[in-house]
Amino acid sequence: MKYDTYIFDLDGTLTDPVEGITKSFQYAAAAFGIKTELADLARFIGPPIRDSFKEIGVSDENVESAVEKYREYFSKTGIYQNALYPDLPRVLERLKGKTLAVATNKVKPYAKIILDHFDLSKYFAFVSGDEPDGSLSKDGKGEIIRIALSAVGGKNAVMLGDRKHDILGAAAAGIDSIGVLWGYGTREELEEAGATHIIKEAEEIFSI
Numbered sequence: 001m002k003y004d005t006y007i008f009d010l011d012g013t014l015t016d017p018v019e020g021i022t023k024s025f026q027y028a029a030a031a032f033g034i035k036t037e038l039a040d041l042a043r044f045i046g047p048p049i050r051d052s053f054k055e056i057g058v059s060d061e062n063v064e065s066a067v068e069k070y071r072e073y074f075s076k077t078g079i080y081q082n083a084l085y086p087d088l089p090r091v092l093e094r095l096k097g098k099t100l101a102v103a104t105n106k107v108k109p110y111a112k113i114i115l116d117h118f119d120l121s122k123y124f125a126f127v128s129g130d131e132p133d134g135s136l137s138k139d140g141k142g143e144i145i146r147i148a149l150s151a152v153g154g155k156n157a158v159m160l161g162d163r164k165h166d167i168l169g170a171a172a173a174g175i176d177s178i179g180v181l182w183g184y185g186t187r188e189e190l191e192e193a194g195a196t197h198i199i200k201e202a203e204e205i206f207s208i
Contacts (some may be wrong), residue, residue, distance in 0.1 A: 004099060004154075006160060007100075008103070014088055017071045017083075020077070020079060027073040032062055036083050041056075046166070048137040053070075080117065088120075089185055090122070094206065099150050101128065102128065142171075160177070161183075170192025176196040182202070
């Protein structure tokens with residue numbers, strides 16, 4: 001394989017969080033009188049949460065309160081309304097010997113809970129996530145990826161993710177990227193963002 005260090009996105013790449021994330025958004029939006037359909041909220045899997053709330057009409061002054069309402073539901077219920085992509089444990093097992101880390105826009109404690117829940121923590125040397133105030137993702141995902149790389153001493157690294165934020169963040173961090181099509185981004189989105197590679201199935205990692 002071409003790479004020695006693999007940085008994985010979480011939502012839409014390792015796990016499918018659609019139920020928990022969309023229901024958490026809907027719960028928070030309702031608190032501000034905003035009606036939403038769950039099917040319309042899947043597009044918010046991946047981007048920074050504050051940007052997503054602004055997009056559905058939450059005012060700037062209410063964004064932090066909306067984040068609090070989101071976490072009120074997510075921390076107790078939504079975090080477990082999640083599913084593991086079935087091919088990923090086998091792929092992670094085959095990647096033993098490589099350096100693996102996670103870089104996610106999700107707040108780090110939540111990411112760790114999810115990885116523990118699915119028995120994935122054993123594969124990763126480090127988990128890099130956002131701060132509760134969103135300070136690390138305010139300019140994109142690059143800083144979160146850089147923190148992961150610095151922590152593991154990553155050399156010859158690549159970022160895997162399903163959204164443009166992963167691809168653009170990898171470029172900002174100075175590494176290659178693999179766009180994955182089993183998540184919530186389209187091929188067009190990943191191509192426009194400049195993905196180094198795009199794969200349909202997790203096993204294709206080994207052919208790069």
